[in-house]
Amino acid sequence: MTGLFFRRLALGVVFAAGIASIMSTSPPxxxxxxxxxxxxxxxxxxxxxxxxxxxxxxxxPVAIAVGGAEQVITTANRTTLPAELLEHNAxxxxxxxxxxxxxxxxxxxxxxxTLGVERTVEDLAFHEKNMTFRMNQGGxxxxxxxxxxxxxxxxxxxxxxxxxxxxxxxxxxPPFGAPFVLRAEQGYSDRLDPPLAPGSEWRIRPVxxxxxxxxxxxxxxxxxxxTAVCRQPDKSS
Amino acid sequence: MVRSAIMVATARPAGLFVLGLGAAALGVAVYALDRPVGxxxxxxxxxxxxxxxxxxxxxxxxxxxxxxxxxLMTAALLAPTLYARLAACGVWVAANWLFEAAQHPxxxxxxxxxxxxxxxxxDMVAAPLGAALAFLFMQGVAALERIRT
Numbered sequence: 317m318t319g320l321f322f323r324r325l326a327l328g329v330v331f332a333a334g335i336a337s338i339m340s341t342s343p344p345x346x347x348x349x350x351x352x353x354x355x356x357x358x359x360x361x362x363x364x365x366x367x368x369x370x371x372x373x374x375x376x377p378v379a380i381a382v383g384g385a386e387q388v389i390t391t392a393n394r395t396t397l398p399a400e401l402l403e404h405n406a407x408x409x410x411x412x413x414x415x416x417x418x419x420x421x422x423x424x425x426x427x428x429x430t431l432g433v434e435r436t437v438e439d440l441a442f443h444e445k446n447m448t449f450r451m452n453q454g455g456x457x458x459x460x461x462x463x464x465x466x467x468x469x470x471x472x473x474x475x476x477x478x479x480x481x482x483x484x485x486x487x488x489x490p491p492f493g494a495p496f497v498l499r500a501e502q503g504y505s506d507r508l509d510p511p512l513a514p515g516s517e518w519r520i521r522p523v524x525x526x527x528x529x530x531x532x533x534x535x536x537x538x539x540x541x542x543t544a545v546c547r548q549p550d551k552s553s
Numbered sequence: 554m555v556r557s558a559i560m561v562a563t564a565r566p567a568g569l570f571v572l573g574l575g576a577a578a579l580g581v582a583v584y585a586l587d588r589p590v591g592x593x594x595x596x597x598x599x600x601x602x603x604x605x606x607x608x609x610x611x612x613x614x615x616x617x618x619x620x621x622x623x624x625l626m627t628a629a630l631l632a633p634t635l636y637a638r639l640a641a642c643g644v645w646v647a648a649n650w651l652f653e654a655a656q657h658p659x660x661x662x663x664x665x666x667x668x669x670x671x672x673x674x675x676d677m678v679a680a681p682l683g684a685a686l687a688f689l690f691m692q693g694v695a696a697l698e699r700i701r702t
Contacts (some may be wrong), residue, residue, distance in 0.1 A: 334648065
């Protein structure tokens with residue numbers, strides 16, 4: 317009887333594993349697809365060319381369109397988009413990379429943003445226990461861009477003293493430069509003077525009150541808005 | 554019926570099961586070698602090479618191997634009869650067909666249930682071919698057993 321039990325159990329396990337293995341797989345990608353794409357910079361200042369690079373699953377020509385108009389078909393794995401073309405499509409140029417082959421994946425669509433005037437560059441909303449966030453991980457920034465404004469828009473799932481969701485102030489530690497403080501009476505927003513260079517990891521921590529994770533166990537939710545502008549190019553004497 | 558079939562199978566050798574496990578490992582290897590990261594949920598990214606080396610065979614090959622591997626493992630746990638072997642193969646062809654058909658747009662239209670993936674008629678062919686190869690293995694193993702006894 318024990319042998320029968322184990323054999324039935326093994327049958328059940330085999331059947332479950334078989335169904336699970338069908339469900340855990342996804343279909344093959346088209347024979348031609350992009351392995352990776354780099355856009356440098358994705359956030360640009362006026363006058364800057366943009367370098368596009370890519371690798372494919374197998375060699376094929378790639379057609380590049382900006383603002384819906386095809387610009388070039390190339391078999392190389394990189395190309396340069398001239399500043400004039402991007403300025404013509406400013407402030408946000410839609411870039412489409414299409415593999416010019418049968419059975420190719422759908423075109424990859426990206427945005428290249430030109431900072432002619434000050435504008436929002438990040439509208440982040442995230443759940444994070446460690447209160448850190450990364451600026452536009454996939455984006456590369458023009459070296460002339462500076463963060464000029466920072467606002468903590470909304471906070472949820474945080475329990476601070478006095479049953480408040482938000483503390484009296486937030487201390488922000490950027491990747492470069494000294495920390496700064498955003499106070500409740502200023503709407504948790506401020507202009508940054510001097511402006512800061514964009515970077516990857518920023519830290520945010522409550523100050524003026526003890527805050528802890530709520531009993532629900534949810535990670536704190538924050539939404540943050542950053543504005544930026546291009547620094548004037550250095551004038552040579 | 555099933556109970557008696559299982560009881561008869563208690564004396565069955567593990568050869569078919571090991572063969573099935575080997576085939577399943579081969580199926581995982583196909584994903585590791587040929588497909589991009591994320592194609593199979595339990596395979597770590599470091600073990601995925603995304604070579605595309607299998608070309609057009611890379612699409613239906615996992616279905617072929619799946620139907621073969623699980624038919625062999627199932628048959629190893631059932632009675633050594635022709636009926637049980639056919640049933641084992643039939644169950645896995647049906648399972649693969651069902652999940653593949655569920656990816657067809659017509660299925661989504663009829664049922665309102667959407668399955669991830671794209672319907673591929675080659676997979677509908679690959680499943681019975683894999684089960685057929687498994688059945689040939691089963692018959693071969695059964696013939697060897699008869700010779701031994």
